[in-house]
Amino acid sequence: MTTTAPQHRPTLNDRTGPAHARVWGIGGYRPERVVTNDEICEHIDSTDQWIRDRTGIVTRRFAAPDETVVDMAAAASGDALKAAGIAGSQIGAVIVATVTHPYQTPSAAASLAERIGATPAAAFDISAACAGYCHGIALANDMVRGGTAEFVLVVGVEKLSDFTDKNDRGSAFIFGDGAGAAIVGPSDFPGIGPTVWGSDGSKWKTISSRNSWIEVRNGEGDVDWPAITMEGPAVFRWAVYDMAPVAQAALDQAGIKVDDLDAFIPHQANNRITDALIKQLKLPDHIPVARDIQETGNTSAASIPLATQRMLDSGQAPHGGLALQIGFGAGLVYAAQVIVLP
């Protein structure tokens, strides 16, 4: 390992950015079509009440057939740029967290960058499922503070209706479509706390596409469209009992006590998971908790920014307040951090 500078070679320049970064603005896009539990139950043996009791979901939104992940991402990004008060041309990097962009390549991010006038910004997608947005915020924070980009656009977007088996009683009622976006930029104060993140590949199959694309192409055996399926109880156990310590670690590393929070914004996976996390964290009753799942369903990577936008717009969470956000999902992977709300 080289520990000293190479002899007789020029020394490289490197770059540093501002000491701190923060979220400048958040935007969201919810597709027009509202889908009720009764409509979901046309395909599965279930009831509106059963779905409400098990998940908290009352309605979700589905995108139009011709509405793409990039369309939804562009709408949310426009909203976030407006909230941040900056132009698309100021964006230095575009990160799209998604698992439902239906092209293996090219990325959704490159198309999005062009759509919002950010070209030639760096642009790439990340695959961290329901934790994708918090992964994106972690990357953006480091990129701004490292001087790699002045402003970074982070988008969580999903069109899960394209990857849901509407006949699967274990998952058909969970998912929804939507997009949320955040602008991360320089700050005079710490606006994004340390990220606590990780993975557990031993649980790789607990949330997974039913088949690989190769299996779909070969069409052998019991092969179906690679809809996303989930082992609900196993995921529930992990999401509550493994994620509560992660959320607590994000608080501890930020130097924040649970009482200091102005909002708790967990991934909107299931209200039962949220309820159990609240109990595990001993979250005081007066702290507002995101419940966007009721009208939005589980939108995977989009759920945290969408929930954040709803809490800010409704006045449930204060601008400038401290929010604990935690994403967890397929991989299994997770990421959590405390942020200052824009």
Add this chain to the structure above:
Amino acid sequence: MAQSEKEILDGLAEIVNEETGLETASVELDKSFTDDLDIDSLSMMTIVVNAEEKFGVRIPDDEVKNLKTVRDAVSFIASAQA
């Protein structure tokens, strides 16, 4: 330390009561968690995690689906403690 079947049943009944509000007396060995006690899969996971803590045993995800009756759970915990 291994506990008697009765001690495990009583402890389990307390956990079920805390999660669901069901009276401890209704948690009998022959009762099915889903059909008789109306406990869904997510509540069952909460009960399992609390039982692990209370009885000092490990109940893997794959094992939970085999615990159909209260007797199944008590037997599993007793053998895991042994």
